[in-house]
Amino acid sequence: MNKAAIDKLMKPKSVAVIGASAQPGKIGYTVLDNLIKGGYQGKIYPINPTATEILNRKVYPSVLDVPEAVDLAIITVPVKFVSQVAQECGEKGIKALSVITSGFSEVGRHDLEEELLEIARRYGMCVLGPNIVGTLSNSDKLNASFAPFLPYPGKATLITQSGALLIAMDAITYTRKVGFDKMISIGNMADVDFADFIDWLNEDENTNCICLYVEGLKDGRKFIEAGRRSQKPIIALKAGVSRHGAAAAASHTGSLAGAVKVYGGAFQQAGVVQASDLNNLFDRTLALSLQPPLKGDNLLVITNGGGVGVLATDAAEKYGIPLKFAPPEVQEEFKKHIPDFGSAKNPVDMTGMASDEWYYETVKLAYAHPWVDGLAVLYCETAMTNPLEIAQAVKRAIDDSGTSGRPVVVSMVGGTRCDQAMQWLVENGIPAYGPPDQAMNAMAALKEYYSIRAVLNEDRVEPDPARSVRARQIIAAARAEGRLHLTELEAKEIFASYGLPIATTKLATSEEEAVKIAREIGYPIVMKIVSPDIIHKSDAGGVKINIKDEAAARETYRAIITNVHNYKPEARIQGIVVQEMAPAGTEVIVGSVNDPTFGPTVMFGLGGIFVEVLKDVTFRVAPVNHHQIEWMLNEIRSAPILDGVRGEPPRDRAALVDVIYRYSIMISDLGDEIAETDANPVLVYGEGKGCKVVDSRVILKKK
Numbered sequence: 266m267n268k269a270a271i272d273k274l275m276k277p278k279s280v281a282v283i284g285a286s287a288q289p290g291k292i293g294y295t296v297l298d299n300l301i302k303g304g305y306q307g308k309i310y311p312i313n314p315t316a317t318e319i320l321n322r323k324v325y326p327s328v329l330d331v332p333e334a335v336d337l338a339i340i341t342v343p344v345k346f347v348s349q350v351a352q353e354c355g356e357k358g359i360k361a362l363s364v365i366t367s368g369f370s371e372v373g374r375h376d377l378e379e380e381l382l383e384i385a386r387r388y389g390m391c392v393l394g395p396n397i398v399g400t401l402s403n404s405d406k407l408n409a410s411f412a413p414f415l416p417y418p419g420k421a422t423l424i425t426q427s428g429a430l431l432i433a434m435d436a437i438t439y440t441r442k443v444g445f446d447k448m449i450s451i452g453n454m455a456d457v458d459f460a461d462f463i464d465w466l467n468e469d470e471n472t473n474c475i476c477l478y479v480e481g482l483k484d485g486r487k488f489i490e491a492g493r494r495s496q497k498p499i500i501a502l503k504a505g506v507s508r509h510g511a512a513a514a515a516s517h518t519g520s521l522a523g524a525v526k527v528y529g530g531a532f533q534q535a536g537v538v539q540a541s542d543l544n545n546l547f548d549r550t551l552a553l554s555l556q557p558p559l560k561g562d563n564l565l566v567i568t569n570g571g572g573v574g575v576l577a578t579d580a581a582e583k584y585g586i587p588l589k590f591a592p593p594e595v596q597e598e599f600k601k602h603i604p605d606f607g608s609a610k611n612p613v614d615m616t617g618m619a620s621d622e623w624y625y626e627t628v629k630l631a632y633a634h635p636w637v638d639g640l641a642v643l644y645c646e647t648a649m650t651n652p653l654e655i656a657q658a659v660k661r662a663i664d665d666s667g668t669s670g671r672p673v674v675v676s677m678v679g680g681t682r683c684d685q686a687m688q689w690l691v692e693n694g695i696p697a698y699g700p701p702d703q704a705m706n707a708m709a710a711l712k713e714y715y716s717i718r719a720v721l722n723e724d725r726v727e728p729d730p731a732r733s734v735r736a737r738q739i740i741a742a743a744r745a746e747g748r749l750h751l752t753e754l755e756a757k758e759i760f761a762s763y764g765l766p767i768a769t770t771k772l773a774t775s776e777e778e779a780v781k782i783a784r785e786i787g788y789p790i791v792m793k794i795v796s797p798d799i800i801h802k803s804d805a806g807g808v809k810i811n812i813k814d815e816a817a818a819r820e821t822y823r824a825i826i827t828n829v830h831n832y833k834p835e836a837r838i839q840g841i842v843v844q845e846m847a848p849a850g851t852e853v854i855v856g857s858v859n860d861p862t863f864g865p866t867v868m869f870g871l872g873g874i875f876v877e878v879l880k881d882v883t884f885r886v887a888p889v890n891h892h893q894i895e896w897m898l899n900e901i902r903s904a905p906i907l908d909g910v911r912g913e914p915p916r917d918r919a920a921l922v923d924v925i926y927r928y929s930i931m932i933s934d935l936g937d938e939i940a941e942t943d944a945n946p947v948l949v950y951g952e953g954k955g956c957k958v959v960d961s962r963v964i965l966k967k968k
């Protein structure tokens with residue numbers, strides 16, 4: 266990150282608008298008008314070759330004619346003039362360009378974008394965009410964009426790849442009362458990208474939460490590192506998750522949108538909380554920008570209505586923060602403030618009789634109680650109470666509790682009086698929502714933030730290139746033969762060099778040798794063809810399992826050779842592998858793909874229908890630490906199967922974690938060589954009994 270250049274971009278002391286126009290309706294007019302109307306305190310220099318005065322400001326024909334230094338140039342000239350204008354900015358000594366103009370890589374004109382970048386590099390300028398709306402900053406009174414107004418003030422900062430969404434979200438900040446200090450349209454990210462801004466915003470005192478709208482990253486690993494470094498919560502909405510959506514995103518921004526599962530895993534590794542849609546992005550941003558994280562499991566709900574209490578309980582479980590009953594001694598304390606027909610368990614139900622005073626006493630007690638890690642206050646509108654007075658009582662109770670550092674969210678279910686009360690709460694730093702589901706989801710974001718950050722930098726995995734020596738020899742030999750598919754034996758030898766527990770497998774080049782190996786391994790055995798020309802061995806009749814004795818082994822040897830000859834007469838046969846017949850276990854799949862955005866990524870799922878039909882798999886960017894692997898194991902839908910089903914004992918999780926750990930190091934070390942791999946199936950046995958990699962596939966990158 267070029268911090269000094271981004272300082273000039275975000276906090277300029279002087280701004281030139283190149284392409285400023287006197288014609289209302291043109292972007293060059295709007296940007297200049299916005300700078301003035303927004304109350305920007307620095308110097309403004311409109312640049313236009315023919316005009317002499319626009320909006321009562323002296324106009325210069327070129328930026329080179331401006332007598333003083335200029336920090337930021339906002340470019341609003343048509344694409345064909347951008348390079349020339351950028352060149353002049355460089356000569357003028359300007360260090361930051363905000364290029365609003367469209368017509369670059371997003372429409373296939375990568376050459377124009379490259380030309381712009383070359384000029385920028387030559388003069389040490391940073392480039393925001395091109396193809397952007399601009400930037401907005403409340404704390405700097407800087408509306409350097411063609412969005413109509415600065416956002417509703419607050420401490421979140423939005424970075425968005427969609428300029429149109431910036432304008433829409435800017436307007437929504439007022440209806441939702443979600444406060445932002447800055448909004449940044451990042452466009453094609455030719456130069457400055459999400460990671461650069463995350464680093465920069467980390468030091469921005471006016472930002473306490475970073476809110477992202479992401480279509481596609483260019484450098485996934487840089488993003489993950491910046492996310493890890495961030496001291497502030499980051500929340501992201503990833504667009505382009507459907508197949509169709511992914512295609513739309515690619516053409517919109519000029520960058521490729523990656524698969525949803527890879528992004529999901531990568532966001533978690535970057536410590537980034539995710540949002541499911543635009544509303545959810547606002548809900549969660551509101552909580553993350555106003556409240557501390559939820560650090561424990563004891564979430565207490567206070568309500569005046571049983572119904573909303575049940576809805577909140579359901580939602581809490583759905584979002585991974587299930588409610589627990591408060592301990593009896595805690596319940597006793599609550600009972601002092603609620604009628605006999607209420608409930609002091611959790612939710613604490615004060616009943617419809619609850620007044621603002623009851624809310625005050627109960628919230629104050631709960632917020633200060635050592636058992637309580639976080640608090641959700643629910644209110645159903647009643648004829649006897651005034652929602653605003655309830656809201657004020659909640660705020661007063663928290664202020665008077667003598668403690669802080671625990672999150673609180675409020676849900677108010679009712680009409681316009683509730684809307685006004687919620688607005689008051691938000692203005693006073695307490696996130697408030699209508700339905701309890703929304704409030705609990707926001708609370709879950711505070712928990713997710715805490716959980717993913719807590720283990721982020723623990724147990725980091727360092728690649729181990731020394732192990733890769735033998736693997737690289739095998740790969741080089743295959744490449745020398747013009748092959749990208751390794752044989753099973755080659756793949757297994759690579760796996761074994763990383764300490765993966767492979768089923769014993771040896772090559773026999775004759776029937777006699779096969780029988781000898783089988784005796785060593787012990788029956789039953791498996792036999793498989795080894796041929797660089799046969800990728801799908803079963804289709805060629807090249808795999809036989811459960812061979813029980815020597816006679817069957819001899820017969821099978823001959824049968825496999827005949828099958829393969831018949832299937833593909835020209836296939837080169839290197840021999841037949843004799844493999845131990847691994848006992849039945851729970852089948853899982855571990856695999857990898859080299860993702861264009863993130864590089865080597867490791868995948869895990871349960872085998873059979875779980876992977877084939879339900880696509881119940883999860884990804885992480887490799888290498889992956891033990892905490893992340895535990896998450897992978899827990900987050901697939903079929904996870905309970907690993908705990909043992911139908912009376913089976915739990916599976917050997919520790920061994921499985923170790924397999925995924927070693928696998929991720931292997932694909933990471935060999936990321937320059939390997940395109941895809943499969944260990945399928947990996948059999949997982951009961952606790953303490955380990956795992957076995959039964960079949961393996963390695964496909965090399967084209968070079």
Ligand code: ACO
Binds near residue numbers: 292293314341398429
């Ligand atoms: N130096 C200074 N000014 C110049 C120069 C120069 N070298 N060359 C031209 N100009 C002036 C023009 O004379 C004109 O001023 P005028 O009105 O006094 O004649 C002004 O620059 C603008 O040029 P126009 O030819 O009028 O171009 P126009 O304003 O129609 O379009 C624009 C320019 C807005 C940059 C357009 O090319 C464009 O890219 N539009 C899309 C921008 C956009 O939407 N970006 C965000 C995408 S994200 C989203 O989805 C919202």
